[in-house]
Amino acid sequence: MNNSAELVWSKCLTIIKDIVEWQHFKTWFEPIKPVELKGDVLLIQVPSQFFFEYLEENYVPLLANTLKRELGKNAKLEYRIIVDSGNKGKSGSMDIPAGPVKHYTNNEVNFPLVINNPVKNPFVIPGLKKMQIDPQLNPIYNFDTFLESDCNRVARRAGKTVAEKPGANSFNPLVIYGGVGLGKTHVAQAIGNEVKKMHPNKVVLYVSSEKFINQFQDHSRNNAINDFIHFYQLIDVLIIDDVQFFARAEKSQDAFFAIFNHLHQSGKQLVLTSDKAPKDLDGLQERLLSRFRWGLSADLMVPDYEARIEILKQKMYNDGLEMPQDVINYVAYNINTNVRELEGALISLLAQSSLNKREIDLELAKKVLRNFVKTSTKELTIDAIQKLVCEYFNVPYDRLLEKTRKREIVQARQISMYLAKTFTKNSLKNIGEHFGGRDHTTVIHSCQTVKDLMDTDSIFRENVVELTQKVQLAAI
Structure with missing residues (x-):
């Protein structure tokens, strides 16, 4: 390595260190390697295409002024970007082929930045424009349709806080956990929908862990892991559902670790759901689990009898339905496992009433609920x-x-x-x-x-x- 290049870059870093925050310096400047100095042109090597684009977007004026102090007003900066070779995990470096050159002028210092091919979008939208990314959200999941009760109060209120100030709150990451059918996906997607409503310029993405793993495997086969990671690093609010399934995918965990670190350090918001608390998850890397514990873990519990009654009433109100109170009480008392089964019982009851042209009463409810309750329940004393x-x-x-x-x-x-x-x-x-x-x-x-x-x-x-x-x- 050219000692002059090393010396010039070392002097630049000394100046930059006094200007930017320590964490930003560690993330965006320490990984840069000086390669060569030819006259007034300094060639540096950066770890990835995304890294290069981030520098271009955020630090061009700082780099320009700093290099001008060391090399004079004709100073220029050129980049070499490490490209994943896709061969057994090895990586090599190559100079980006000559092509159209972007020039940034700041106090008479020009920065020729050669642009590589755009990062591919795993959600099959041509090109990469942030606002084109489909958030993959279902609009029916919102906070208005998620009834607050003792069993979910912490998770719901934390979700609202995250939606109001994504990335700028102490609940990062927000981990929502609980059993099947208790509303984890509902809360997670409600956060995403609320962010889109309150912060329309934020890039939100909801994805299940299984889809994430499948995408990673596809990109791995196509030698495009860097593209995959860089895509996810562009998201402002990333929502990953059912992270417990990462347990069977070691390499996907490595990719998610890199994505998590970048988003968290960049002040972006992460929302995760799981069937267990982070401390009880098996098969996940300890470095990931420790990061899951950085923010807030909020559980969703089985709703109590009163909450189940209110859930049924809200569902009926939203759908414009009516039902005798004794039937509501009977359904709420007998369906005590999760919200999904509670709603399923209500739908079955309404269907039987409509198909048989019969009023809903306690007798019909008992008949329908035989399909939901394995054995008849005995009266507790x-x-x-x-x-x-x-x-x-x-x-x-x-x-x-x-x-x-x-x-x-x-x-x-x-x-x-x-x-x-x-x-x-x-x-x-x-x-x-x-x-x-x-x-x-x-x-x-x-x-x-x-x-x-x-x-x-x-x-x-x-x-x-x-x-x-x-x-x-x-x-x-």
Whole structure:
């Protein structure tokens, strides 16, 4: 390597380091290698086509002024771009072939920048113009159709915050996780649709992890991995659905790692969904998992009885439908797995009513729900719930009814009341009588306390969720 080129570039870096932020300096200037100095022309090598384009867009004036200080007013900068050879992961460098030259003039310093072929769009839109990228969003997924409740409040509100200020918030990345049919895709796409509405110039893209993996494999076969990575690095808000499927694709994880780093460092927003919390994901690289934990992980839980009723009512309102309250209660009580099955039961009920020209009543609901409930559910009693909770916390049954302020007894009693209200049809007064003759206001206070603690205490929430599942199993 020409020592003069190395010396000139070293002096340039000394100046640049005092001007740009440290992280930007590490990202955009340290990787540059001086190659050759011929008179007033400095040849530098950059890692990729995207890297070159980013410098061209953001740092031409700074480079021009800096090089002018070192080489004089006739200074010129030329680029060599590393091109992936696609051969067993090796890479080599080549000078970009001669072609049309773009000149930037700043204080009499010209920068001839040779433009390579445009990056290919994996979503099959010819050329690469940012506003031509199809966000791959379904407009039916929005925040208006996603009812907020205790089971999803954190995820929904975090999603709204991200949509309002994408990339400029502390929830980056935002990881939304939960079981099947609880609304992960709905929230993720709602964020994308809200961003497009509030920030129309932002480039948004929603893609499933499976599609991402398939695209990567196609580009790998065509020796175009750089094009693939560079395309994704142009996105302002990237939404990846079901990241748990990256577990079977090691090389795709490497590509996503590069994309994640670039977007995060550039102040772009990442939204990820998963069936588990990042700490519980198996088969993903630790360096990826650590980055998933940089932002906020928000879970979606199974909606409780009251939330299921409200979901059904909203769905009916949106579709202009009516249904007797006792039927709504019956459906909400018996379909307690996820929102998708709840909506499926409602659609089946409406279809049966329409096809048979029959009014919707409790008898029809029982007939339809046989297809959704594996076995008939038995009526849960307050006593059965109390015994389950006592066994879970290893608390004597009679202590549950005593007037004591001992913390573990109070919490067991409050959770028992909460579950009794959720899973039985008893009145508040009747529930209170089963707990040593307490009144209905005590039951209301206990249920609210349980909901509040679930929002603030993760261990408490896990206990309630596990007990909820035990109660559901007991009803089968």
